[in-house]
């Protein structure tokens with residue numbers, strides 16, 4: 001059977017851990033040549049090794065999505081890109097407004113929002129040449145509900161808005177831009193943080209009707225669909241993968257501190 005992303009090149013930012021790693025594995029298993037752009041070199045190498053161990057192709061590149069020079073270098077090395085997944089994000093030092101320093105705010109916005117702008121700006125010219133491309137932005141359920149971290153939530157709201165603008169600006173030229181808003185996804189780093197923030201995680205769990213968090217696979221499968229030709233009529237969509245969290249009316253525990261990024 002034909003693989004769904006055969007012959008395609010996909011750049012995934014933040015592919016060195018968590019959801020990004022799962023997307024790298026999923027896309028590569030469907031025939032994509034994956035480039036993972038991440039600051040975390042060991043994590044990125046592990047992603048590449050996991051992809052290669054099952055016969056896929058993954059090039060790990062070290063780079064900071066908030067630095068134009070790193071992003072431009074990565075896209076030069078990647079060559080023509082069919083699929084871009086903007087997945088890297090930061091939340092270190094974020095929290096309640098009065099606890100957020102200007103430095104922390106700038107960093108969170110630089111990685112989580114400016115990084116999306118820089119990567120789109122690098123990917124779109126080649127997509128325009130081929131009149132084809134799929135961009136998938138990973139936002140968060142925070143953007144739909146205004147919960148929790150001030151800077152991160154503002155950045156993720158910006159990612160939703162940027163998705164819609166770009167879908168309209170480039171839809172006529174064959175580029176589709178869609179956005180995924182995950183709820184709580186149990187990644188390795190969430191598992192690592194769990195003991196320290198057990199009460200927070202357990203309170204949060206009660207807000208999910210099924211009593212379970214999502215998995216990286218839940219996000220990766222949707223991203224695969226959005227990247228594939230089967231999603232040709234999906235453009236400018238903002239889709240929650242959140243086990244109905246955004247359907248909840250009352251969120252008493254979501255103002256609790258969230259795990260800090262390591």
Ligand SMILES: NC(=O)c1ccc[n+]([C@@H]2O[C@H](COP(=O)([O-])OP(=O)(O)OC[C@H]3O[C@@H](n4cnc5c(N)ncnc54)[C@H](O)[C@@H]3O)[C@@H](O)[C@H]2O)c1
Pocket residue numbers: 013014015016017018019020037038039040043063064065066086087088089090111138139140141181182183184185186187188189190
């Ligand atoms: N895990 C969740 O519960 C959850 C929920 C909602 C949204 N999300 C979103 O999903 C995406 C992935 O989250 P995750 O939980 O897998 O995170 P993670 O921390 O496991 O992975 C994020 C990756 O991004 C990389 N990264 C960070 N800053 C970078 C930079 N400046 N340049 C390049 N790479 C950088 C990190 O090194 C890491 O490999 C993020 O956009 C996050 O906001 C996650």
